[in-house]
Amino acid sequence: DAKTTQPPSMDCAEGRAANLPCNHSTISGNEYVYWYRQIHSQGPQYIIHGLKNNETNEMASLIITEDRKSSTLILPHATLRDTAVYYCIARNQGGKLIFGQGTELSVKP
Amino acid sequence: KAGVTQTPRYLIKTRGQQVTLSCSPISGHRSVSWYQQTPGQGLQFLFEYFSETQRNKGNFPGRFSGRQFSNSRSEMNVSTLELGDSALYLCASSPSTGTAYEQYFGPGTRLTVT
Numbered sequence: 001d002a003k004t005t006q007p008p009s010m011d012c013a014e015g016r017a018a019n020l021p022c023n024h025s026t027i028s029g030n031e032y033v034y035w036y037r038q039i040h041s042q043g044p045q046y047i048i049h050g051l052k053n054n055e056t057n058e059m060a061s062l063i064i065t066e067d068r069k070s071s072t073l074i075l076p077h078a079t080l081r082d083t084a085v086y087y088c089i090a091r092n093q094g095g096k097l098i099f100g101q102g103t104e105l106s107v108k109p
Numbered sequence: 110k111a112g113v114t115q116t117p118r119y120l121i122k123t124r125g126q127q128v129t130l131s132c133s134p135i136s137g138h139r140s141v142s143w144y145q146q147t148p149g150q151g152l153q154f155l156f157e158y159f160s161e162t163q164r165n166k167g168n169f170p171g172r173f174s175g176r177q178f179s180n181s182r183s184e185m186n187v188s189t190l191e192l193g194d195s196a197l198y199l200c201a202s203s204p205s206t207g208t209a210y211e212q213y214f215g216p217g218t219r220l221t222v223t
Contacts, residue, residue: 032208043113043199043214044152051209087152091208096142096165097201099152 002027002090009104012082018075020103022088025069031092033064035073037084038102044087047073078107110135113202113215121221127188130218134181134202140164141183142212143175146197158183159206187220195222 005023012018024033034049048055048062050071055062061074075082087102114133122128134141142165143155154167158177175185181202187194197219201212 030208034211041197041217041219043201043216046211046213049211093165093208096154096157096167097144097152097212098154101151 002031002092004088004090004100006086006088006100006103008101009106011106011108012075012078014080014107014109015077018073018078018082018105018107020073020075020086020088020105021070022073023070024088024090027068027090028092029068031090033062033068033071034089034091034097035060035062036087036089036097036099037082037105038087039084044099045084047086049091078105080107080109083107110137113200113213115198115200115215115218117218118216119219119221121223122190123223124190124192126190127186128190128220129184129186130198130200130220132183132185132200132202132215134183134200135213138202138204138213139181140203140206140210140212141177141181142201142203143183143185144199144201144214145169146199146217147193147195152199155185157206164206190222192222194220196220 035047036044038044085102140159142157157165177183203210
């Protein structure tokens with residue numbers, strides 16, 4: 001799996017969009033970009049994933065650059081419950097997710 | 110659909126003992142993966158089972174083993190427990206194996222070894 005780089009922490013005001021960046025400059029053509037988040041002591045929660053195209057679901061949007069070397073997870077209207085550690089994963093091995101240190105997002109009132 | 114369930118949720122064992130943890134995947138999911146989470150090492154992959162066969166294995170000693178049953182339920186076993194095995198053990202299920210299939214995690218089993 002390609003190495004991913006994320007900022008260790010970010011703040012966001014409640015109600016505003018949270019834009020979480022991820023760098024995966026060594027990603028290969030068959031590696032999907034996955035995003036998970038984990039609230040303290042709970043199991044990680046799947047958010048979204050994509051290969052080449054931008055993706056949107058009820059939780060978030062995933063924007064992948066054309067060269068696929070970076071991506072951005074967008075939470076359109078952050079709430080206090082979105083405070084969590086967010087993990088970006090470039091995945092090319094079937095059953096295996098390799099988690100890095102992630103970004104600790106703090107949503108503030 | 111019900112989510113991934115793990116039992117027990119909390120467990121306290123003594124060094125040298127063995128432990129078995131159980132995971133019931135989401136209905137219809139055939140792949141089950143196990144992870145260990147510790148403050149020092151973060152989330153680490155243990156192994157994946159699909160159709161009762163181990164498909165992938167992480168870098169853990171042979172004391173860590175698992176199996177999957179025909180109904181896709183899975184168990185993992187840790188023998189000769191060490192203090193360093195204290196961790197949150199997470200199970201994740203997926204419809205199938207392969208990079209396109211997202212994994213859904215259970216709440217975890219918190220194991221404390223004394």
